Structure formats: structure tokens, C-alpha cells
Amino acid sequence: MEPKLGNFFIFRGKLILDEDKTDDKILYFHPKSEDVMIKSRIVGLSEAVINFTEDFTDEPCQYLYTTTTCQVFQVVEDNICFVMTVINDNKKSKCCVGLYQTILNIAYRTFCFFHGNCSYILKNNNSDYSCLSKYLECFFDSYLSTLSASSFNLLNAEGYMKFFCLEKNNFMRVYCSMNRLSSSFSDIACTALFFNDEIVWSGLHHSDMRILYYYVTKCLLPRSRETTNEAGTPKINQYGKFLHGPSDLSKDNKPTLPLVHICNGNEVVKSYHLVVYAALSSTLCMLVNGKTPPNEQWFRNIHDYLDVQQSALATDIYEEWISRKQENSSSPTYIYINGADFSSKRSNKSIVEPACSLIADMHYTWKFNESDYSELIVQHSHSDLWVVKRKDYDKEQFIVLTDSLNFSQISDELRNCNYDENFSLQLWD
Amino acid sequence: MSTQDSSEKKENSVEHGAFVTTDSFNDLADAYSSPKLLSVSNRNQEVSSSNSYDERAQLYPEDDEDTLYVESEEFKREDKHVFVLSKAGKPVYSLHGNEDKLVTKMATIIGLISVAESIRKKDTLKEIVAGNRKIVFVVKEYLVLVAISSRGQSTSYLNLLLNYVHNQILCLLTYTKLKWKFDNRSNFDLRNILAGDNTDKFFSNLISDFDINPSYMLCSVRCLPVPDNIRNSLGKVIANAGSKNINKIAFALLICDNLLTTESLVPICFPHFDNAGYLFAFLSFLDANLCLILITASDEDQLLNMRETKKQILEKAHKPLSVIRQIATERPNYEVSAIGIPELRHFMYKNRMSAQWHAPNFTSPFSTPDEQSKLIQLYESVHAAMHTPGCPLMTFWKAADRHNIMATSTNEHEVYAIFSPLTSKAVAHYSMQKIIKWVKKEETKYVIWNSPTF
Incomplete structure (x- = not known):
């Protein structure tokens, strides 16, 4: 089973000190069918985790892993916190926290695009949080239905x-x-x-x-x-x-x-x-x-x-x-990603596992201490699969090679290929 | 704060109780007469806004240093934290600060874990990330271990660290004893049977060694480079003397380190060998560097027997031991230049069959401890990538501003090599083969192949 959306909720942190008023605290919760008790535990845990991390760092809490779930946090404005939980019961499929953070961020930004941000709504509605809550409900009920299982697939390159x-x-x-x-x-x-x-x-x-x-x-x-x-x-x-x-x-x-x-x-x-x-x-x-x-x-x-x-x-x-x-049909399998303008381009050939999860690791997970590396080449164990990543500031290029090659042949292969780096549209302001 | 500092500080507080320096007495009078002294209830707010440890020491002189420290910015910003606590939330160990003062934080940890478990069945809290801080949880049957790091280490590495700390506890107590104590009383205070500051030093040394010693991440040991024939002849003598011992020696080790201690027989539990009981280790320092360890299953009259065995070994292995003594003092090791590749700066070789590793001396540009520690971190990040769960790698190459790094892994070995940044892929590829060839040639010296049995 592929990773799927477990829950998605929005709550007010810190402002409400009265523990009894948990309902006022939760501005939105999906799925609606969730048991009230569980709901307040889930929100309570998120808040406790955020508070706990504050004892050790000033930076905001980003994510949390349990054995079967991955939860991403984003505190947006005035202590309003967006949280999304992805459930992954299958040990074989990978949770990719970087992707989920992107999905959460886009969800918030899309809400702002259509309704204005939370403080804008509060300003226009006499700071009535129940009104904000209605806006959130109206928007996210339909928005979340567009998030299909494939959204959580690593290679859909959400947000690009x-x-x-x-x-x-x-x-x-x-x-x-x-x-x-x-x-x-x-x-x-x-x-x-x-x-x-x-x-x-x-x-x-x-x-x-x-x-x-x-x-x-x-x-x-x-x-x-x-x-x-x-x-x-x-x-x-x-x-x-x-x-x-x-x-x-x-x-x-x-x-x-x-x-x-x-x-x-x-x-x-x-x-x-x-x-x-x-x-x-x-x-x-x-x-x-x-x-x-x-x-x-x-x-x-x-x-x-x-x-x-x-x-x-x-x-x-x-x-x-x-x-x-x-x-393009004869060119190798590739993906280009430009982090500066959020653009991406890929070859027509589909990318299968384990290349898929290697690319996800190379793009999202492996944060080497020296961030300024220009090239990364890995070969998967027990197969002829090579994945090459070239990096130039925000531009990233992934090339998948499946021929039986050794390392020095890979470098020849890369030299022979003249890859089109001009995949981003020049935006004329 | 270094491990040594923190342990010294603890000693102070043990001797003096609420330890107050003479300077603070003057401040005490000032503080009591000043309106800054707040009630306990809103003190936390004030604490978080004031940054300096000294400032707060002046503000709240009624608190002892330990309490002030665990609430300070210094504590918050420590590079690394390790907490051990019982499932009931009773503190067992903290790398920094006095664990008694961390009761609230420990209770929060237990709270987080139990709420996470109550939301989804069989779900355990694993990891929290905030900025460059990574918090890793390991939940064992009776103990909870937490590591907090901002050194960019991988989750698997921090997990490994916590498992080592847990094993260290089992090593001191055995699993049976731990089970018995906690099954009888779940809120048992484990510190009652751990030897306080002495065992804390074990943990602290282990944790600081993790940052500088690649043995842990490689799951292998490093040997003193000794010529093959010398090692074999000493091995024969030890095996011979050991088998004559009435109580049978299970294992014998000769280790080289710079600690000095007297002869002693220590109960020790090897959690992976048998977590229920103790073996007895006879420790004897042959000189300032060399320590002979004889391990046996029985403690009856062992001290005398062991002394006899040691005597026999010293008599019969006079010649190989003198060579080894010489080596232990001089600590000869090869330089990276021995391989003959100018672009190569350092490498690390692990022999997978024997679970042993070796590496050349640190030379330029890794001459300072800071550079060496960064290098170990770099190796760690590549090691973690090579061993990505579910997706292990055979080859790894990274071209970066400061170094190019290449790693290869086969059934026989793992090699990690650092090159100068302009090194081409072709040169790196050729160098890896050359390293392996050189290592094979020299292997008998750096890797123990034949261990004689008793």
C-alpha cells in the first residue's frame, strides 16, 4: 500500500491556555469522522511536540516520525499551525518528508491565493475565529479531495x-x-x-x-x-x-x-x-x-x-x-528541477523503483554537511542502476542510467551526453 | 562543556550540596533587596528571556547551579544531549546537567511517547526534527533513550548511539537484573544500582568517543599493526596458557590504550552474547599502554588462577611481547602517501569478513582535531547514504568544493576515500582499485585473520 493521507488539521497554538476549550483551539480537522477524544489527543500531541522542541532550539518544529506515520508541521501566522499526517503502513514504501512539507505548504498557499491569508480574513471579520474556521472548512473540504494517493508518490514532483x-x-x-x-x-x-x-x-x-x-x-x-x-x-x-x-x-x-x-x-x-x-x-x-x-x-x-x-x-x-x-524519444531518462522558479522537466520514459526512491533521497533527504557539491553519482547494490545528480545552485538534474557500466564508463557516458539545461522559461516581468 | 567539566561540576555539587560560590553570596544580598526577584510561578518566563547563565545566577540565588544550568540557554544550545529514563519517567542519566533537575523534561518525553502510542496502536515515537536539531527516541522494554543532536548525524547513527548506551547499561547490570527490578517496581530508581558518577563517566566517554571514532558506525574494530608472525606466536602462548587454567578462559584480548589501572576482576555482561548473566574479566595492565584481558565464566578463585595464567604468558611470550610493547609505544601507522596517489587525502578501509577496519594517519588538510572531527562527520554522512535502509548502494561519488569523496562496497570490503576537489572520476576509480590492491598486500599486519582457540 502506498502512503496515504491520515489527517490534516489546523489549530491555534499557545493563545488558548484553557485546556477545556479544545474545540476553539481546533480550527479545522479532517477527517470529520474522527473520534473527538482521538482528535484532541492528536492535536495535543502536535502542540506538545512543538513546545518540547522549543526547549532545545529556536527554530520551528518541522516534522515527526512514528513507526507508521510521518507528520509535518508549519506554523503560518499568529501561531496558527497547519499539520498533515501521512500514514505509511507498508515498510517497503518510503516516507518522504520533504515532499509532504511541499504539499502542506502548497495547501496553505493555495488557501491564501483564494481567500487571503488568515490574518486578512480575521481582520475583515472582527477577529472572529469561528468565521476563519468556516473559510478553512469550505476550502479544505474540497481541496483535500484533490489530494489523491498519487500526490504522495515520490516522483510526482508536487510543487514543480x-x-x-x-x-x-x-x-x-x-x-x-x-x-x-x-x-x-x-x-x-x-x-x-x-x-x-x-x-x-x-x-x-x-x-x-x-x-x-x-x-x-x-x-x-x-x-x-x-x-x-x-x-x-x-x-x-x-x-x-x-x-x-x-x-x-x-x-x-x-x-x-x-x-x-x-x-x-x-x-x-x-x-x-x-x-x-x-x-x-x-x-x-x-x-x-x-x-x-x-x-x-x-x-x-x-x-x-x-x-x-x-x-x-x-x-x-x-x-x-x-x-x-x-x-526526444532517444534521450536518456532524466528529470530537471529548478528550485529557483519551481520548474521541472522530465523525459517521457517512466522512472521505476529503486531509481525513484534514490532520486527522492538525493533531492530531499541527503543533506550533506558541505552543501555546495556539484555532482553526486550512486550505484544501487545488486543492479546496474546508476543515478547521477548534477547541481548548480538551485538547478538540479537527475539522470538514470541502466546499462551495465563501470564507474569510469559512467563518466565517459556523461561526457558524451549533451543535456539541455534550458528547461526553465525565462519569465519576463 | 566537555565531559570532564561536567563530571567535575557534578562532583562539586555532590560534596557541597547546593553549591554556591563565594561571589554569589554578595549577589545574594543584592538580589534579595532588588525587585528583580520574582515568585517561582512566573520565573520560567523571566528565565527564557534572560540569556546569560551568570545573570540568572544573580537573579535567583536561591536556586542551586544545577537547576539554573538546565534552564539556561547554554543547556538549550548544547551540541548534543542524551537522556536515559525509565518507562515511569524516572531519570537515569543525562549527558549534560544533573538528571535530577530534568524531571519535568523527562516526564514530557514519557508523555509524548504514551500519547503517540494511544493514537495509533503499536505506534512508537521515532524522531522529531526542528531546524538543524534532530531528536531521536529509542523505546526499549524498560528504558527510554533520547538523543538530541545538531551535528547533522543520520537517524541511524543516533539510533546506534542509543543502542550502545543501552547495551552499556546491560553490560553493567544484565538484562535479568533490570527486568527483576522493574517488574517488581515499575517506578524503581535505576540509579540506586548504578554506581553514580562512575558509571556516568562510562556513558559520557562512550558518547564523546562516538564523535571521533569510526569503529561504531563501521561496526568493526581497529587493530594495532603488528607483524603477522609476532601476533601468531603471542596468540599461541596465550591459547596455551589459557587452556591450562582450571576454570577455562573463554576469551582473551590484548588491547592497547593509554589508561592505567591496577589488576582487577570485573563482572561484565555481554548483551549480545548472554544478556542474562555475567562473565568475569580479569584486567591486567602489562605496562602503561598494554592491557591483557582474560574472560571467564566462573569467578571461583579466579584472581589467583588468572595471575598464574598471566605469569605464564609473560614468561613464555617474552619476545613477541617486547616487540608489541615497542609498537604500542611508538604507534606506527602508515601514511596516505604509501598508496602513491597524490590526489588521495585520506581513506578508511573496512574488511567485512573480519569486521575490522584501518585508516592512514591524519595528514594535511586534516591536521587539527576540528578538521578530523569534520572528516569523521563527512564519512558518517556517506556511510549513512551507502546504507540507506531498503536501498543500499554499491558505489558513491560526490564532487564538492572542498573534497571529492568516493565509496565502494562489496561483499568483502567497504572503502571510503577523500580526494582533492579537482580529482577526475577516472583517477578516483583507478585509485580505489589501487587502495584495495595495496591493502590486500599489507593486510596481515593490519587485520587479525587467525584467532587461535582454547
């Missing part, structure tokens, strides 16, 4: 974005059309274009883009694919449609748009309406300024403007994508 780097002519076309769109519709503050689940263009800062990416690829697109399949093939003449916006432009009904919040540290800096428009395999996200959502006419204008243009763009990108896919 996939970029599709276009060749320069296509990229310039995308760049120009995005610029033209922003200048034609002045209330569009920012745009991001996806092709399938890869980013082609983004005007957002990468830390916010990471959250938007997660939302679009894990929630929005899978949901829209389901509804498209139910409705059968779309009408030939109508390529484009709104995923966030009016579903039917002929009717005058006001769509409800999600409000997204761009946070800088602990402060909500600006809020926008999120409009999403899809044409063929491309998806365009637009962050729109304004106190109220745009009116029906605005949506009609956007549709008229984008419908043909974006579909044509999507067709060209598709052609490049197909030709690129064929080219």
Missing part, C-alpha cells in the same frame, strides 16, 4: 511546474498576442497561458504562478475534462469557452468568478478576478482588476477577440509539441 519552451518564432507570437491582449483590455493585469498541463507563457511571479499552476492542472482542467466528456465532442464552430466565466454567452447571467489574492509575505497586496478561457488544448488565465467582476459585454468582447486567435495559436503549439516529442 512544467514549462513548455517554444522555439523562438512561436514564442514571439505568443508573447506578442499576450501583450496585445493586455493593451486591448486594460483591466487585464496579468496573463498565463497553458498548453495541456505545461506553461507556455506566464506574467506572474513564479511563487504565485506555482499556486495557479497547481490549481489549474490539479483541479480546474481535470474537472473540465470530465464535463467535456459527458457533453460529447464540442461543436465544430465554437473552439473557445470560458472555464471561469459565463458558460453560455447568449444568456445574460452574471458568472461568479473566483477572487484571487496576491500575497507578499504575510500581507495581501492585491486582489483580482480570475477569468479562465480554454481553446483546444490551450488554457488562458487572466487576472482582472476591478471592484466588481467584469460585465457580460466584456466577456463577449474577450470571446470574440480570443476565439479564433487562441485556437490558431494552440494548433501551432501542438505541431511543435508533436515534433518535439518524437525528437
Whole structure:
């Protein structure tokens, strides 16, 4: 059995000294069916562990291992603590705490993206914690359902974005059309274009883009694919449609748009309406300024403007994508990860165990005292499996070699391979 | 604070009770007249905000030094902590500070463990990490052991340390005695049967040795390099003399160390051999460096018998012993340059068949104790990677700013080698083969192959 989500809870630490008021202390708890007694023990243990570590260090408590579980902590703001427990009953499959920390962090950041952070909500609701609790419940009940067992799989590289780097002519076309769109519709503050689940263009800062990416690829697109399949093939003449916006432009009904919040540290800096428009395999996200959502006419204008243009763009990108896919089929198995802009790229070949857990160890677990190493090569016992990690500041590159080679041959092999290091999209602010 | 310091401090506090220095008496008068003296209940808050040990000693002169110390920033920031406590939360040992003053912390540890167990069946607390602090728990049948470290050591290494500490306790008491005491009274104070500061020194020495001696992590021993023929002839003499002893000697060891003690017969329990009972070790120092240890199962008239055996050994093994004495004084060991690879800076070789290891002397750039300790840590991190649970490695290579490091592991041996940072992979690969070849040639000197039996 693969590791799975055990529980996910949010509580107020330290502020409440009265032990009887445990209910006020817990702001959110998943699963709801958990026994009240167990619930308070779980929260109590987390709090006790955090307090215990404070006797020995000033740094915040990060995680806890028991025989069958791994619990990660993140104290976010004003002593509000997010905790996630992953259960791993199978001794053979590995718990990867670094991955769980990323998942927890993204969960919090996604909440902030859609609702503003906790102090922002409290400020707007007279510091009413029960109100905050409702916001958390409303959000996390649906959010946690998107966390499937595969989210806890080591190699899903949660939290990393996939970029599709276009060749320069296509990229310039995308760049120009995005610029033209922003200048034609002045209330569009920012745009991001996806092709399938890869980013082609983004005007957002990468830390916010990471959250938007997660939302679009894990929630929005899978949901829209389901509804498209139910409705059968779309009408030939109508390529484009709104995923966030009016579903039917002929009717005058006001769509409800999600409000997204761009946070800088602990402060909500600006809020926008999120409009999403899809044409063929491309998806365009637009962050729109304004106190109220745009009116029906605005949506009609956007549709008229984008419908043909974006579909044509999507067709060209598709052609490049197909030709690129064929080219890459002979390259070795690899993963690139760029920690600076949270991007990742991988070969089409799937990576199996034990390469998978070796990569996870090399990426998350092995923290050598000398952090500035440039190359790490390991060979698994009893097999011809080699995993190479090359590191340049935040950029990491993993190459999996399965041929029967000795160490000196590995170095020759690596010299012969000219790996493409340009996998990150240059973000033009 | 070094081990020695802490043990000295303990001795002081034992002799003087609440130990107060003369300087503090003056401060005492000041403090009582000053409004800074707070009630006990809100004292903790004040303690956490004040940083210096001295400052607080002035603030709360009614507390003895031990109490102030365990609440101080100094205690909080100690590089490493080891706690041993009974399942009922009774303190047994603490590396730093007087364990009597750590009752609250020990109770918290027991609380954490029991709550974790109550949430999920058969679930035991294993590890907590906060920043660079790692807290590892080992829960045994009667004892709980906790290690807190900020030295970047792997979890398995800290687990190993705690298991050694546990075995050290069994070595002194036997499992049977431990079981009997705790089964009769679960809140038994184990310190009643441990010999106080004397046994604390065993633990503290073991814990500090862990940081500088790779024997523990390699699970192997290091031998004094002695020519093969000398070792064999001495072995024959010992085996011969031992078999003449009426009570039969089970094991005999000749160890080389710089401790000096008188002749004695000590009960000792080997937990992996038989955790229920004692064997008796006859310890006899042949000179300042060499110690002969004869181990037997019976203690009847042993001291006399053992003296006789020792006498025989000394008489008959005069020649090999004089060579060994010479070696023990000079401690000759090879240099890394003997291998003939300029890029090679240091290496560590473990022979897996005999569970023995050896390494060249520390030379530049590892000439200072600080550099040597860092090197051991580096070896430890690579050793942990090589022995990743469920995913062991055969080859490891890391190219870094300061050193390149390579490790290989086969059924026969494990080799860990440090190279200069510009060393190429091809040179490193060739060097590893050359090291193994050299070691094979010299092996009889550095590894004991044939142990004669009684």
C-alpha cells in the first residue's frame, strides 16, 4: 500500500491556555469522522511536540516520525499551525518528508491565493475565529479531495511546474498576442497561458504562478475534462469557452468568478478576478482588476477577440509539441528541477523503483554537511542502476542510467551526453 | 562543556550540596533587596528571556547551579544531549546537567511517547526534527533513550548511539537484573544500582568517543599493526596458557590504550552474547599502554588462577611481547602517501569478513582535531547514504568544493576515500582499485585473520 493521507488539521497554538476549550483551539480537522477524544489527543500531541522542541532550539518544529506515520508541521501566522499526517503502513514504501512539507505548504498557499491569508480574513471579520474556521472548512473540504494517493508518490514532483519552451518564432507570437491582449483590455493585469498541463507563457511571479499552476492542472482542467466528456465532442464552430466565466454567452447571467489574492509575505497586496478561457488544448488565465467582476459585454468582447486567435495559436503549439516529442524519444531518462522558479522537466520514459526512491533521497533527504557539491553519482547494490545528480545552485538534474557500466564508463557516458539545461522559461516581468 | 567539566561540576555539587560560590553570596544580598526577584510561578518566563547563565545566577540565588544550568540557554544550545529514563519517567542519566533537575523534561518525553502510542496502536515515537536539531527516541522494554543532536548525524547513527548506551547499561547490570527490578517496581530508581558518577563517566566517554571514532558506525574494530608472525606466536602462548587454567578462559584480548589501572576482576555482561548473566574479566595492565584481558565464566578463585595464567604468558611470550610493547609505544601507522596517489587525502578501509577496519594517519588538510572531527562527520554522512535502509548502494561519488569523496562496497570490503576537489572520476576509480590492491598486500599486519582457540 502506498502512503496515504491520515489527517490534516489546523489549530491555534499557545493563545488558548484553557485546556477545556479544545474545540476553539481546533480550527479545522479532517477527517470529520474522527473520534473527538482521538482528535484532541492528536492535536495535543502536535502542540506538545512543538513546545518540547522549543526547549532545545529556536527554530520551528518541522516534522515527526512514528513507526507508521510521518507528520509535518508549519506554523503560518499568529501561531496558527497547519499539520498533515501521512500514514505509511507498508515498510517497503518510503516516507518522504520533504515532499509532504511541499504539499502542506502548497495547501496553505493555495488557501491564501483564494481567500487571503488568515490574518486578512480575521481582520475583515472582527477577529472572529469561528468565521476563519468556516473559510478553512469550505476550502479544505474540497481541496483535500484533490489530494489523491498519487500526490504522495515520490516522483510526482508536487510543487514543480512544467514549462513548455517554444522555439523562438512561436514564442514571439505568443508573447506578442499576450501583450496585445493586455493593451486591448486594460483591466487585464496579468496573463498565463497553458498548453495541456505545461506553461507556455506566464506574467506572474513564479511563487504565485506555482499556486495557479497547481490549481489549474490539479483541479480546474481535470474537472473540465470530465464535463467535456459527458457533453460529447464540442461543436465544430465554437473552439473557445470560458472555464471561469459565463458558460453560455447568449444568456445574460452574471458568472461568479473566483477572487484571487496576491500575497507578499504575510500581507495581501492585491486582489483580482480570475477569468479562465480554454481553446483546444490551450488554457488562458487572466487576472482582472476591478471592484466588481467584469460585465457580460466584456466577456463577449474577450470571446470574440480570443476565439479564433487562441485556437490558431494552440494548433501551432501542438505541431511543435508533436515534433518535439518524437525528437526526444532517444534521450536518456532524466528529470530537471529548478528550485529557483519551481520548474521541472522530465523525459517521457517512466522512472521505476529503486531509481525513484534514490532520486527522492538525493533531492530531499541527503543533506550533506558541505552543501555546495556539484555532482553526486550512486550505484544501487545488486543492479546496474546508476543515478547521477548534477547541481548548480538551485538547478538540479537527475539522470538514470541502466546499462551495465563501470564507474569510469559512467563518466565517459556523461561526457558524451549533451543535456539541455534550458528547461526553465525565462519569465519576463 | 566537555565531559570532564561536567563530571567535575557534578562532583562539586555532590560534596557541597547546593553549591554556591563565594561571589554569589554578595549577589545574594543584592538580589534579595532588588525587585528583580520574582515568585517561582512566573520565573520560567523571566528565565527564557534572560540569556546569560551568570545573570540568572544573580537573579535567583536561591536556586542551586544545577537547576539554573538546565534552564539556561547554554543547556538549550548544547551540541548534543542524551537522556536515559525509565518507562515511569524516572531519570537515569543525562549527558549534560544533573538528571535530577530534568524531571519535568523527562516526564514530557514519557508523555509524548504514551500519547503517540494511544493514537495509533503499536505506534512508537521515532524522531522529531526542528531546524538543524534532530531528536531521536529509542523505546526499549524498560528504558527510554533520547538523543538530541545538531551535528547533522543520520537517524541511524543516533539510533546506534542509543543502542550502545543501552547495551552499556546491560553490560553493567544484565538484562535479568533490570527486568527483576522493574517488574517488581515499575517506578524503581535505576540509579540506586548504578554506581553514580562512575558509571556516568562510562556513558559520557562512550558518547564523546562516538564523535571521533569510526569503529561504531563501521561496526568493526581497529587493530594495532603488528607483524603477522609476532601476533601468531603471542596468540599461541596465550591459547596455551589459557587452556591450562582450571576454570577455562573463554576469551582473551590484548588491547592497547593509554589508561592505567591496577589488576582487577570485573563482572561484565555481554548483551549480545548472554544478556542474562555475567562473565568475569580479569584486567591486567602489562605496562602503561598494554592491557591483557582474560574472560571467564566462573569467578571461583579466579584472581589467583588468572595471575598464574598471566605469569605464564609473560614468561613464555617474552619476545613477541617486547616487540608489541615497542609498537604500542611508538604507534606506527602508515601514511596516505604509501598508496602513491597524490590526489588521495585520506581513506578508511573496512574488511567485512573480519569486521575490522584501518585508516592512514591524519595528514594535511586534516591536521587539527576540528578538521578530523569534520572528516569523521563527512564519512558518517556517506556511510549513512551507502546504507540507506531498503536501498543500499554499491558505489558513491560526490564532487564538492572542498573534497571529492568516493565509496565502494562489496561483499568483502567497504572503502571510503577523500580526494582533492579537482580529482577526475577516472583517477578516483583507478585509485580505489589501487587502495584495495595495496591493502590486500599489507593486510596481515593490519587485520587479525587467525584467532587461535582454547
